[in-house]
Amino acid sequence: MKLAAFVSLWALFSLTLQAAPRDKCTCELNLPEKAFPHGKLQTVEGNATDCNIHVTPQKALELESLLLGLEKRLTQLHSDVSILEEENDGELYGVLSLFIIENEMVEIRQLMEKLNSTTVEHQVLTADTVQQLEDLKIKMIELEKFDTMEVVKGRKVNKRLKSALETCRGGVNANVAPTPPPYGTCQRGPLRNVTGPGVNTQGEFSGNYAYGAWGRDPKPEARKESWYWVVPLTSSQFANYVRFYSSLSALIIGVSNPGNIQIASSNPTTNTIQGPNNVLYGGALYYNCYNQDAVCRFNLTTKSVTSLQLPKGTRYNSKGNFCHLEDCYVYTDLDLATDESGVWVVYTTTQALGNLVLSKVEETEPPKLGKTWHTSVYKRSVTNTFMACGILYATRYIDANVDEVFYSLDTMTGMENFKVGIIINKVSSNIFSLNYSPVDQMLYAFCDAKMVSYKALFG
Template sequence: MQNVKASHCACELTNVEKPFPKDKLLSIETSAAECNKNIQLAKVSEEASLRLGLHKRLLQLQDEVSVLEQEDDGGLYGAVSLRIIELELAQLLQLINKLNETNIMQENLGRNITVNVLHLRKELKQLEKFDHMQIIQKLEENKGLQRSLAQCQEELQATPPPPTPPPGSCPHGRLVQVDGPKSSSITEHDGYHYHYGSWGQDPKPSHGKEGWYWLVALTKSDTHANYVRLYTSLNALMVGKGHTDVSIDYYNPNTHTIQGPNVVMYGDALYYGCYNTPSVCRFNMTSRKVTTAALPPKSGVNNKFPFCHLGYCYVYTDLDLMTDDSGVWLAYTSAENYGNVMLCQVESGHVPKLGRTLKTSLYKRSATNTFMACGVLYATRYVDKETEEVFYSFDTRTGVERYDLDIRFKKIKANVESLNYNPSDLKLYAYSDSHVVQYDAIFERGI
């Protein structure tokens, strides 16, 4: 038998590519773990706790100052109370300093983490060069497709926004409670406090002004003003910083000057009573132009039919401009209607005009304010220096009037010179003896 030797074939494989830097990947993983470890959740929790504690102490101090202002002890305990408040302020200052130190630490930590993350991203980009099969690129494309698919599904399943309800058909139901005050601050113009004015948010703001607030203070003998002050946030308004003044007319006063505190803003336009003229003025905040809508003949203006209580009247409150879900409304009266409130909607257009007038049995001088919510007119009256009451309603859809609401709320000061409802956040905006005050409007379907 013949032996056959088995033959072997061998070849040499040469890899022209650079070897994958496994050590570099491990180094990146280690650095990423260190970044996660450096984000100190305890510090973040400490900052949140400090903020919450500071907020509560400020509210407590506000209550103590309010009690001190209302006390009349003949100076017996005033010095002691002031000393206690002085100690509270010192403790608040310590809290603020500690919060500032924590914020500085967080900023430094954030900067360091940002630098590390940018470095890691750069190194990962270099490692992507070894992905010859473009797996990472395909994964990113798949993620993009998944996001687009999810967005399409959301759009298909999204519920269309409900149509604007007709007047009197409120989706929230009737008003049952006014809760607050939720926030308050004293207004200051050039070092002086002005008792009359109004403030709030535009329920239909122009693009980019969704979070803005406006303020009008009657700076001329509590009767008229010539500009509106704009703030980019509620905090800015509360501290009185970072505002922009928009003048209506440089000649003050004239027929375009604001008269009376019952002013509102809607659709980037300011609505108010024209100075010494039986008309409603609309000031366009963009074009800076004024257009007017004339009142019916013999309408009460120039302090003939103001809001009143117990022998005291709010001067030049003959016209009350209001906003609700459907737009701008006007409450006014005349001698022909025996001083009872009349109501109409201010229709928008190139030139505003007044819609159909509805007559009520509410005697205007028996109320201190009116406001609209879903086509329902509500009226308030003075109970005492600490309490106001929503006592009346008129449904514009059914014509039903009620005098038995008995919805009481606490006041910051004795008088409320203007009060208006904002349908976008369901809040009431009050101007009370130089103070801007915010309340929650609670409806029966929201409780």
Template sequence: MKRYNVLLLLSSLFHITQQLNQQDRCMCELTNKEKVFPHEILNSVTHEASKCSFKVNPQKSVEIEALHFGLDFRLPQLLQDLSILEKEDDGELYGAVSLQVIENELIEIKNIIERLNKTTQGHQHITEESATQLLHLRDELHELEEYDTLQVEKKRKENLRLKRDLDECKNSNDFNVQPTRQPDGVCPHGKFVNITGPRFYSTGEVPSNHKYGGWGRDPKPASGKKNWYWRVILTVNNIYANNINFYSSLSALTVGAKTPDNALIHAANPTTNTIQGPNVVFYCDALYYNCYNSDRVCRFNITSKAISDLQLPKGTRYNSKGNFCRLDQCYIYTDIDLATDESGVWVIYSTVQNFGNLVLSKIEEGDPPMFGQTWHTSVNKQVVTNTFMACGILYATRYVDKEIEEIFYSFDTLTEVEKFNLGIFINKMCPNINFLNYSPVDKMLHIHCDSYMVSYEVLFE
């Protein structure tokens, strides 16, 4: 009976609903008393901000910085070259060479000044235009904030300020944080954070068919050689070399004006104890390199012309069997890499026992030199394109593309902590880097690639 009553009620309602006409229906109109949000203004602000970001970027300041650095370096060098010419000019061959060096310096300085003036004028125009644009954007953003009736943006800014104050308070009271660097006295610069440049770019005197080699400065130079540069050029099949060239200044290196102190390791090339591969370094008036056709490190003393060697551990890969590599190719005869930093000379290699991963050993000074402590890492040598040392920390690079190389890995010999995500990038001047070494004398990263010598400034905290 109850079910029948329910059905009857529903039937009646349906019948009444059917009888309602359009005029009997109730309609509600919603009125929004708030202002309509101006999406077109927001889109315009976003577009203008993107244009401004494109015009004003960190690369603009890097250009000015590089040009200023070039002037700061070359002007004192020019004064020094003029002073040497005044004191030692013999009126003949020496004077002609010195004048050629000075002429090249003046041309370089003139070019830098012209580029600096042109760049500065361009940047001044961008600055004036961007300042006007930013003022306009600021006014429009203030107008848009009026539509934030729930004060979301205001609260967000307050939260950012509170977070910043909290971080400052935490850092100022955190006395237990241990620095991840070498003790004071070993690395006074602080943490390596970036590189900038290039600062120097030249082929020097190298013929185009001799592409590979190494160059740099002695971190512990002999008396009278503080400003000298050295260079080794692989002359036989771009694999072997038997001599080292010296230059009294960067200007002399640029024009190829060698000093009389160039040293010949052996008349034959290659032969026992001559140079194999591009990974050579110079320290304390001696050249360190991979000995020809062996798993040994040779040390050639420039003064005495004596050669001593260090036998690497059993299982060390050599003769182009444990090279630096990228995905599609390897760099031949780069099995054994030498490096210098504030504390001396290091050797980086790989062994069968460590499954081809990087092994790092310290070379202790002496006559003959000896191996000190050794560290084993967990990064495979063939995923690395090059390595260098700075303040007792090993850094490794990898190939990104023809224009970019990434410093992606570090191993701290003090803490034995490995990091795989450094994200420091090198803007390359040529696709492949076959020599890479850090110079603690001037805090420069020296690179050799396809006949070119390139240097970058290393930035510390």
């Protein structure tokens, strides 16, 4: 018994000596995936940053500025050469004119050289950028292989699902009216010119009514797309009906169908039209309510009148008229206007110190005043205003033959421009109302009892 116990202890002692503990323990870890190439990712990020630095909007702006400068200098050169050709002063000023033209040609040559060098630089930059983008695309595809958890792939799938969901929603809600574009949105661009006059007629009135308004409904009711309307101011500066014509030829020869639609029983009285600056939109006539600082809307179908009260301090009753140096157009305190987005009203207030104020008229029942813009142009220095593509344009009197569109306000940006410089050739001295119709891009003017149209050119 003792001998067996001794042998067991001896065996344990021997094993202990043979399996002495080691000082260090090491192990190997073999991963099936390759290490992520952080260096390659940093290279891609660096190349992308370089692209953003070298390709900037200022590059395109520089080229555009050179082209505009060249265009202006060429126009000036053409004008100076024309003056030189007409000069007949015994060579007194001919040498000076030639010297001016020579300097202009030197400037044009320098601009051409700069333009050519800039164009070459842009071509090289474009080629380099395209190659860099191709390289970046290849490297990003390679880096996606390290996305073992398929995060990038999942994001792509989510993006496709969102796109499919939006398409599905669009199909389900196909009959829902789209969100109206913001004011100022117009594919035609800003106004570039006004040509005409085109139509020039007194219709059936034979010059009896100097003041009035006419035009087309930008949002006509069904089967009234070709109709024209006229509001001749028949008593002092008031009217109590609107007159319709089935076509332009019917208006010119004076055949009214369906005839007059009466607004009020007498003239002037409650709901009477006051002043010539009226417009028709969506089957309703908008005008200055008689003896009020408010806009009236007469619904042609229901024969009902609703009104929109303008802000406190609005000038009315011929106290905030359109004017020029020789005369003022009475009862032109409120100017209603139409364009692609609806109805607008132009007026002035004591708070605005007589400057033009523009407000959007919202088509609610009753109508409401929408967003308002304040300008820095004095209303009594203006002869007319009109809206086109969300831009307010103002005219001024030059002489008996010409008015000028000199001012604009972009309602999208709030930017004012006092150098529009578009000429309107008149058939008579005064244009008492002027309104734009987006249906045919025409301006409709009422000029000393004559109905005159002009073509508005955009681009």
